[in-house]
Amino acid sequence: MFSMRAPGSACPRCRHTKKGGTVAKSSGGNAFVEFQHVQKSYDGEVLVVKDLNLSMPKGEFLTMLGPSGSGKTTCLMMLAGFETATHGEIMLDGQPINNIPPHKRGIGMVFQNYALFPHMTVAENLSFPLEVRKMGKSEREEKVKRALDMVQMGSFGGRRPAQLSGGQQQRVALARALVFQPELVLMDEPLGALDKQLREHMQFEITRLAHELGITTVYVTHDQTEALTMSDRVAVFNDGRIQQLAPPDELYERPQNSFVAQFIGENNTLTGVVKSIDGDKCVVKLDSGEEIDAVPVNVTKAGERTKVSIRPERVEFNKSRLQKGAHTLKAEVAEFIYMGDIFRFRLKVAGNDDFIVKTRNAPDAVRLTPGSEIEIGWLAEDCRALDA
Amino acid sequence: MSETTQTGPMLSADGVPLKTSLARALRRQKTRALLLIAPLLAFVIITFIIPIASMLFRSVENQIVSNTLPQTVAIVGDTTAQEASMDEMLFRVLYLDMYRAVEAKAHTRLGSRLNYEKSGISSLFRTSGRKLETVGEDFEDFFKDADSGMVKGPFWHELMQGEGGEDLLNDRLGLLTDLTSLEASGDLGFTLSGEAAALLPWAARAYADWALFTAIVDEKDVSTKKPWAGVYAALALDLADPATQSAVAAYGGSGAAELQAAVANIADMPATEFRAYFEDIDDKWVAPETWALLKVFGSQYTSGYFLNAVDMKLTPDGIEQRPDNERLYLKLFKRTLIMSMVITVSCIVLGYPVAWLLANLPMRSANVLMILVLLPFWTSLLVRTSAWKVLLQQQGVINDILVWLGFVADDSRLIMMNNSTGTIIAMTHILLPFMILPLYSVMKTIPPTYLRAAKSLGATNWTAFWRVYFPQSVPGIGAGSILVFILAIGYYITPEIVGGTDGVFISNRIAYHISSSLNWGLAAALGTILLAVVMLLYWLYDRIVGIDNVKLGG
Ligand SMILES: Nc1ncnc2c1ncn2[C@@H]1O[C@H](COP(=O)(O)OP(=O)(O)O)[C@@H](O)[C@H]1O
Numbered sequence: 001m002f003s004m005r006a007p008g009s010a011c012p013r014c015r016h017t018k019k020g021g022t023v024a025k026s027s028g029g030n031a032f033v034e035f036q037h038v039q040k041s042y043d044g045e046v047l048v049v050k051d052l053n054l055s056m057p058k059g060e061f062l063t064m065l066g067p068s069g070s071g072k073t074t075c076l077m078m079l080a081g082f083e084t085a086t087h088g089e090i091m092l093d094g095q096p097i098n099n100i101p102p103h104k105r106g107i108g109m110v111f112q113n114y115a116l117f118p119h120m121t122v123a124e125n126l127s128f129p130l131e132v133r134k135m136g137k138s139e140r141e142e143k144v145k146r147a148l149d150m151v152q153m154g155s156f157g158g159r160r161p162a163q164l165s166g167g168q169q170q171r172v173a174l175a176r177a178l179v180f181q182p183e184l185v186l187m188d189e190p191l192g193a194l195d196k197q198l199r200e201h202m203q204f205e206i207t208r209l210a211h212e213l214g215i216t217t218v219y220v221t222h223d224q225t226e227a228l229t230m231s232d233r234v235a236v237f238n239d240g241r242i243q244q245l246a247p248p249d250e251l252y253e254r255p256q257n258s259f260v261a262q263f264i265g266e267n268n269t270l271t272g273v274v275k276s277i278d279g280d281k282c283v284v285k286l287d288s289g290e291e292i293d294a295v296p297v298n299v300t301k302a303g304e305r306t307k308v309s310i311r312p313e314r315v316e317f318n319k320s321r322l323q324k325g326a327h328t329l330k331a332e333v334a335e336f337i338y339m340g341d342i343f344r345f346r347l348k349v350a351g352n353d354d355f356i357v358k359t360r361n362a363p364d365a366v367r368l369t370p371g372s373e374i375e376i377g378w379l380a381e382d383c384r385a386l387d388a
Numbered sequence: 389m390s391e392t393t394q395t396g397p398m399l400s401a402d403g404v405p406l407k408t409s410l411a412r413a414l415r416r417q418k419t420r421a422l423l424l425i426a427p428l429l430a431f432v433i434i435t436f437i438i439p440i441a442s443m444l445f446r447s448v449e450n451q452i453v454s455n456t457l458p459q460t461v462a463i464v465g466d467t468t469a470q471e472a473s474m475d476e477m478l479f480r481v482l483y484l485d486m487y488r489a490v491e492a493k494a495h496t497r498l499g500s501r502l503n504y505e506k507s508g509i510s511s512l513f514r515t516s517g518r519k520l521e522t523v524g525e526d527f528e529d530f531f532k533d534a535d536s537g538m539v540k541g542p543f544w545h546e547l548m549q550g551e552g553g554e555d556l557l558n559d560r561l562g563l564l565t566d567l568t569s570l571e572a573s574g575d576l577g578f579t580l581s582g583e584a585a586a587l588l589p590w591a592a593r594a595y596a597d598w599a600l601f602t603a604i605v606d607e608k609d610v611s612t613k614k615p616w617a618g619v620y621a622a623l624a625l626d627l628a629d630p631a632t633q634s635a636v637a638a639y640g641g642s643g644a645a646e647l648q649a650a651v652a653n654i655a656d657m658p659a660t661e662f663r664a665y666f667e668d669i670d671d672k673w674v675a676p677e678t679w680a681l682l683k684v685f686g687s688q689y690t691s692g693y694f695l696n697a698v699d700m701k702l703t704p705d706g707i708e709q710r711p712d713n714e715r716l717y718l719k720l721f722k723r724t725l726i727m728s729m730v731i732t733v734s735c736i737v738l739g740y741p742v743a744w745l746l747a748n749l750p751m752r753s754a755n756v757l758m759i760l761v762l763l764p765f766w767t768s769l770l771v772r773t774s775a776w777k778v779l780l781q782q783q784g785v786i787n788d789i790l791v792w793l794g795f796v797a798d799d800s801r802l803i804m805m806n807n808s809t810g811t812i813i814a815m816t817h818i819l820l821p822f823m824i825l826p827l828y829s830v831m832k833t834i835p836p837t838y839l840r841a842a843k844s845l846g847a848t849n850w851t852a853f854w855r856v857y858f859p860q861s862v863p864g865i866g867a868g869s870i871l872v873f874i875l876a877i878g879y880y881i882t883p884e885i886v887g888g889t890d891g892v893f894i895s896n897r898i899a900y901h902i903s904s905s906l907n908w909g910l911a912a913a914l915g916t917i918l919l920a921v922v923m924l925l926y927w928l929y930d931r932i933v934g935i936d937n938v939k940l941g942g
């Protein structure tokens with residue numbers, strides 16, 4: 001529905017011309033991984049992946065983000081060769097790979113439960129891909145050692161996977177996927193089984209390694225924080241389609257549709273009808289009768305129904321900071337939550353009882369008391385009129 | 389405890405050593421657990437452990453010889469077979485032992501037992517029974533001529549009844565209870581006179597045997613009945629002794645007149661030469677080989693059954709191998725082991741792919757396949773084996789099809805039954821589920837991601853299977869193999885039906901000895917060896933593969 005090239009052109013304030021440019025060139029010759037109109041159905045009735053188009057340059061760290069069941073793993077498995085596309089073409093370094101068996105693709109893979117071979121030691125696990133490549137013993141040992149050192153597991157070579165903690169297993173799995181120096185590495189929710197602290201640490205480790213080694217990485221997760229912090233670009237999946245493909249900041253700040261706006265970060269929505277459009281500005285008449293300013297993202301003409309989206313931290317109650325003549329809304333403070341670094345308010349706005357506003361705990365920050373009546377507003381470019 | 393820096397035992401809050409209070413806390417749990425399994429435990433002990441223990445015991449037990457001819461065996465044990473065959477004294481004792489055994493009808497059983505060791509000997513015992521009585525009757529006639537009162541019950545009762553002979557009576561009672569395994573209950577109505585026992589030792593022993601037998605086995609009154617003819621033979625033995633003759637002359641107790649009358653006619657008494665009587669009955673009795681046999685097998689426990697079970701035998705000259713034409717069991721053991729291994733390997737080869745399919749097919753097809761695998765379980769073993777008979781015989785379905793297809797000429801139909809081929813085919817089929825199910829339950833736990841991981845690392849399908857999947861399925865193979873092998877090694881019905889003579893197992897021989905030849909001792913020895921072989925293989929397996937590597941699931 002939204003082609004991946006759409007954001008660049010639809011974006012009025014594109015701050016990422018460089019990366020946007022890469023995307024624009026995607027159909028050109030330098031794409032390393034490319035999906036062309038790929039479809040997949042397991043049962044011949046339901047399309048699990050619908051018309052997937054994607055291209056990645058060499059060295060990119062791309063994350064597929066989406067709710068469970070949205071087809072991310074399926075895409076990854078098609079790329080790895082464990083599932084075949086029902087339709088379309090997958091290219092690796094300019095070559096169609098649909099007919100190449102998995103073991104000839106030379107793609108490194110990290111599985112969700114690590115899939116370390118339980119009957120082999122850590123070193124044997126790492127040695128396995130080198131052995132099947134008929135590498136000599138001394139060379140193997142050296143590479144295994146280097147790979148283990150790379151993930152700080154140098155002294156664990158003689159252990160069995162069962163004797164390692166989850167985090168250690170994760171490192172070994174990573175080392176095993178990298179030890180044979182693949183150019184492309186796929187990771188399917190590799191950190192899903194770790195606790196929060198370890199996960200954050202490993203996120204950092206993985207991105208560091210990926211960038212140091214210059215490998216192209218496709219990373220699958222359903223955790224949006226992970227996607228935002230690790231990736232060069234994020235592909236948001238829903239319902240078998242890429243909803244938006246963009247760098248993290250663009251994704252957060254300029255979601256292209258209401259699914260992405262809802263799925264990434266916290267978001268307030270108000271529903272209404274477009275009253276007038278004037279270039280990159282529009283006025284939306286809310287269902288409660290009030291009017292607000294917004295940026296038309298995927299509304300084209302007056303009279304269309306729309307959902308406007310505004311991030312909690314972009315809401316302003318200081319009228320002096322708003323543009324002259326900007327629309328404001330009446331709001332009633334329902335709740336005040338002190339969270340240390342930030343304040344969080346729940347407001348009743350235009351019939352929405354769950355309108356969230358966040359402010360930084362700065363010296364001059366106001367602490368609104370529940371029950372008080374205020375007026376709120378925002379910069380028109382922070383408020384996006386999306387599909388209904 | 390070793391980690392703590394504290395000295396002395398760790399104490400719990402109330403000052404009791406931690407170990408003690410832990411043990412106390414666990415005791416209740418243990419008691420409850422024990423109560424829960426108590427019914428099964430009792431069942432297993434009563435119906436499994438005890439019968440097996442008694443069966444194992446039978447493989448060495450040999451009391452029948454010493455129970456039947458106790459005093460004879462005791463004498464033979466202290467001498468050589470050659471001397472025993474010449475010893476008149478021995479034959480006197482044998483006469484009393486045999487007489488008692490014949491009355492208790494135990495002599496034929498002893499004959500059958502000894503026949504296992506030396507064929508033909510059972511007839512010696514069987515035919516001697518009646519003739520012993522004839523020997524006694526000759527003496528009885530002599531005493532009747534001397535004084536007709538001596539062949540009446542009261543004479544004997546008055547002579548032998550008295551006090552002081554309890555020890556001897558108890559000895560004889562012991563012999564009888566060993567022989568008949570009957571317990572003396574209540575009053576015998578008879579006590580032995582010590583004086584009579586001293587005066588007429590042989591007669592007292594023989595009479596005591598008779599009296600005890602009459603009171604306990606026949607449950608009759610001792611005081612009025614005439615004793616066995618054998619008792620007269622014993623009396624003759626006493627009276628033939630000049631010392632006894634003079635003692636009788638001085639004797640004044642009851643029956644003195646009759647005894648003195650007999651002594652007066654002593655010249656007319658038949659000779660008391662029992663070796664000669666036995667020689668008349670059957671000259672095997674005086675053959676040294678017979679006594680060698682009794683000497684070797686007279687002990688309470690014997691290795692004879694075990695030696696027999698490995699094609700050897702115990703002879704007076706030591707242990708020796710049986711002649712070629714009598715060897716049977718080692719060959720059978722070897723065949724049983726080899727065929728069980730072949731069956732196990734066939735089960736692995738046929739079962740592995742099926743188990744793999746079961747574990748990897750989608751649910752619905754896997755269920756159908758599972759039903760097909762389990763189907764044999766729902767059909768009677770006998771029916772399945774008979775079905776194989778229909779398939780495998782020369783005019784059977786398989787041969788018919790092969791002939792029809794032209795692979796085999798009609799006059800050279802394959803022989804697939806009544807030989808080891810038949811047994812292997814049928815048993816592989818019957819035992820296949822026992823291989824598939826453990827394999828399946830182990831394979832079910834191997835996630836398919838391992839194979840994918842291996843392939844993503846560059847392994848071909850075969851390498852991925854062989855290096856990654858197969859090693860993880862080995863515990864299933866181990867469990868299945870142990871199951872199939874142990875079941876196969878003791879299988880009986882299928883080899884019996886389709887095995888012919890070349891395809892039978894050791895179990896068929898065991899069954900034969902239990903139900904037809906009734907040589908339970910040999911059957912028990914064969915069974916014990918089979919058990920030992922299985923345990924040995926299990927131990928080897930544990931050493932080589934490790935029993936921890938056996939999984940029936942999860
Ligand atoms: N092997 C399969 N057979 C049939 N359906 C499948 C199979 N794998 C996944 N699916 C279906 O495809 C859809 C997408 O699955 P998946 O790619 O695993 O999603 P995600 O990884 O985003 O959670 C789901 O609805 C799932 O039920």
Ligand SMILES: [Mg+2]
Nearest residue numbers: 072073074188
């Ligand atoms: Mg998934």
